[in-house]
Amino acid sequence: MPGKPKSNFELVLNGLFNENPIFRLALSMCPAVGISTTLMNGFLLGLAVLFVQVASSCTISLIKNYIHPKIRIPTYTLVIATWVTVIDLVLSAYFPTAYKAMGIFIRLIVTFSIILMRLEVFAAKNPLIPSFWDGFGMGLGFMFGMMTLGFIRELLGAGALFGHQVLPAKPLLFFILPVAGFFCVGFMMAVFNYVEYLFKKAKEKRAEG
Amino acid sequence: MRDFPRIIIGLTVACVLSAFIMGTAFVFTIKAKKHNEYMEFKEAMYGVLGYGHKNPAPKSLQFHELYRYIMHEPKKDYMGYMIPTKDGKYCFVALSFDGSFLYKKNLNISEEEAREDSVRQKALLKVLDPSVKFFYANKIIVAVNNGKRVAYLLPRAFPGFKTTIKVLLALNPDYRIKGLEILEEEEDPGLGGEIKRKYFKNQFKGLTYDRVVKLKVIKKPLPEEYRRCLEQEEEFTKEQIEKIREKYQDSHIYALTGATISSTCVTNGVKNIVKKFAYRIKVLDKVLKEQHIQAAI
Numbered sequence: 379m380p381g382k383p384k385s386n387f388e389l390v391l392n393g394l395f396n397e398n399p400i401f402r403l404a405l406s407m408c409p410a411v412g413i414s415t416t417l418m419n420g421f422l423l424g425l426a427v428l429f430v431q432v433a434s435s436c437t438i439s440l441i442k443n444y445i446h447p448k449i450r451i452p453t454y455t456l457v458i459a460t461w462v463t464v465i466d467l468v469l470s471a472y473f474p475t476a477y478k479a480m481g482i483f484i485r486l487i488v489t490f491s492i493i494l495m496r497l498e499v500f501a502a503k504n505p506l507i508p509s510f511w512d513g514f515g516m517g518l519g520f521m522f523g524m525m526t527l528g529f530i531r532e533l534l535g536a537g538a539l540f541g542h543q544v545l546p547a548k549p550l551l552f553f554i555l556p557v558a559g560f561f562c563v564g565f566m567m568a569v570f571n572y573v574e575y576l577f578k579k580a581k582e583k584r585a586e587g
Numbered sequence: 588m589r590d591f592p593r594i595i596i597g598l599t600v601a602c603v604l605s606a607f608i609m610g611t612a613f614v615f616t617i618k619a620k621k622h623n624e625y626m627e628f629k630e631a632m633y634g635v636l637g638y639g640h641k642n643p644a645p646k647s648l649q650f651h652e653l654y655r656y657i658m659h660e661p662k663k664d665y666m667g668y669m670i671p672t673k674d675g676k677y678c679f680v681a682l683s684f685d686g687s688f689l690y691k692k693n694l695n696i697s698e699e700e701a702r703e704d705s706v707r708q709k710a711l712l713k714v715l716d717p718s719v720k721f722f723y724a725n726k727i728i729v730a731v732n733n734g735k736r737v738a739y740l741l742p743r744a745f746p747g748f749k750t751t752i753k754v755l756l757a758l759n760p761d762y763r764i765k766g767l768e769i770l771e772e773e774e775d776p777g778l779g780g781e782i783k784r785k786y787f788k789n790q791f792k793g794l795t796y797d798r799v800v801k802l803k804v805i806k807k808p809l810p811e812e813y814r815r816c817l818e819q820e821e822e823f824t825k826e827q828i829e830k831i832r833e834k835y836q837d838s839h840i841y842a843l844t845g846a847t848i849s850s851t852c853v854t855n856g857v858k859n860i861v862k863k864f865a866y867r868i869k870v871l872d873k874v875l876k877e878q879h880i881q882a883a884i
Contacts, residue, residue: 446590446597453601460605464612471616474623 386511393515399492400523400563401570406490410527411559413483417540420528422476424521426465426484428514431493433461435513438501445502454497455488462487492520527562625702632740635757635766636730645732650740651884652698653727654707655867659720665689667721668871669707671698671883678880679711686870688878727864729884736760736884741864745856747772748779748849756857762796762865767857779849787850789817790840791857793832799861801838804851809841 384392397403400410414420434457438445445453466484469477477484487493496516501509532538535553537545552558629650638644656667658681667681677696681689692714700706704723711721728740739758744751750773757765769783781787786809794802813835816823823831842850875882 444597446594448590449594449598452598456601456605460608463609467609467612467616467620471619471623474627 384508386508389508389511390515390518393512393517393519394522395519395570397516398519398523398570399516400520400527401566403492403495404563404567405492405495406520407563409483409486409490410524410563411556413480414524414527414531414559414562415535415554416532416538417525417528418476419479420524420526421521422473422480423483424517424524426469426480427487427490427493427520428517429465430458430461430487431496431517431520432510432513433464434458434493434497435501435509436506437461438497439504439506439509442502450498450502451494454494457497458493459488492516523566526566527559530562531558628742631755631768631770632728632730632757635740635755635768636738637766648730648732648737651729651731652701653729653884654701655724655726656711656721657724659722661718666724669694669701669711670871670875670880671701673881673883675883677701677710679714680871680874680878680880682870682874686873688874691878691880727868731884738765739864739868741860742770743856743860745852745859747774747782747852748846749773749775752782752853752856754853754856754860756860758861758864762799762861764791764794764799764857764861767791769853774846774849778843779846781843781846782849782853785820786814786817787840787843787853789820790836793836796861796865798836798838799858802854802858803839804842804847804854805839806842806847810835 393399395402399405400407409423413423434454437457438454462485465487469480469484496513500512504512529539531553533545534550535548535558537543537548550558553562632650633639633644636644651671653671654669656669658665658667663683665681665683667679669677669679672678675697677694677698679692679694681691683689694710694714696706696710701710707723715721725741725743728742729736730738730740738760741756741758742753743756744753746752751771752769752774753771755768755770757767759765767788769788772780772782774780774782813831816828816831820828840850840854874880
């Protein structure tokens with residue numbers, strides 16, 4: 379990371395907007411498209427990823443000095459798999475209905491590229507506290523992305539929010555299908571890019587004036 | 588080469604640590620998970636008896652579990668039943684295959700404890716001769732309301748087209764089918780997977796014993812009226828359902844389109860379950876009466 383170290387607040391914001399995993403980095407698209415059919419699913423998977431990301435970031439930043447550089451990727455995977463198993467067991471024990479809806483996607487968190495990438499890029503080079511906030515921000519960004527997609531898709535596809543019917547009809551049934559997931563992601567990327575463009579313009583104006 | 592020991596030690600330590608964390612999580616969550624599974628199963632039991640949110644089950648309805656074992660002695664094989672007694676404990680009754688009484692032992696475990704496989708195993712090992720080997724076969728759940736048997740619930744498994752199909756079958760005391768629930772299956776989605784749809788599984792509802800033993804699968808389209816009755820039972824009154832059943836229900840099951848094998852598997856499975864069960868429970872009841880065993884069922 380070049381430049382001066384970021385504050386904790388900036389790290390969280392970075393995960394939420396500047397480097398949002400789904401809309402800016404376009405990582406972990408498979409679950410984003412597959413699971414975000416309803417707001418609740420998006421929220422739950424987001425929560426699970428948040429936990430796994432924070433836990434593995436903290437673990438790796440604590441043990442980074444003991445990891446041999448040649449086996450760092452297997453070690454990261456092992457750490458992620460451990461925390462995923464923990465959350466898998468906890469969810470299946472205390473939230474059985476949610477666990478049923480999520481099914482295999484909880485276990486697939488092991489393969490989410492975003493978590494591995496954060497460990498490699500950030501947690502392996504930074505102390506505990508920044509790693510925690512970075513993991514928290516990234517997890518929050520993922521959750522935010524999943525919930526946004528879930529909101530759009532559930533509202534348009536089923537006319538409902540959190541399972542409660544809010545619209546009298548189902549406006550566009552096809553939003554439930556995976557194809558529409560891609561459309562939503564693309565649309566949200568465009569929105570993010572446009573907002574960034576506006577910010578840049580405002581900045582330039584300020585610099586000039 | 589120099590790094591090899593460090594890598595090996597590092598990976599081993601990492602694996603041991605992660606195994607420790609996962610094991611701890613497992614120990615802490617296993618109880619809640621078991622409880623969840625049991626609650627889910629209980630819900631399926633109420634569902635198959637026709638109780639739900641709209642008509643809740645009466646408070647006096649109780650479930651008693653019977654466990655059946657296959658016993659091996661060096662010279663002979665026989666069956667054993669773990670039967671709940673009136674004082675809330677269990678007794679173990681051994682029967683030969685032709686239905687004659689062999690011996691009876693008392694077990695000091697409650698019904699709650701007996702749900703755990705390992706507890707039953709230990710209790711049996713305590714009272715049985717060490718030369719006897721025993722294997723758990725299956726269980727019979729008897730629904731009792733005010734001291735009267737209301738239904739038998741049979742969680743069973745039989746081979747399907749792809750993998751084993753797990754079902755929960757409910758029978759009236761006269762062996763008429765009260766309901767069928769598919770608990771687990773991995774048939775082809777959209778083809779064999781349709782066995783868990785109401786229009787297939789409800790075809791078994793209301794079949795009498797005489798009809799079940801002659802049951803076969805026919806490849807004919809399901810009549811529209813019958814289908815509607817199977818799918819939306821709530822819309823019909825009891826008399827109407829009886830009438831439609833009278834009209835269409837004979838000793839046959841309408842096969843699913845494109846999944847004749849799955850349909851046949853379920854039909855034969857149900858047929859076998861009912862046949863075997865009816866025989867076994869008759870034998871068991873006779874023995875319980877002859878030996879004056881105070882069973883809770």
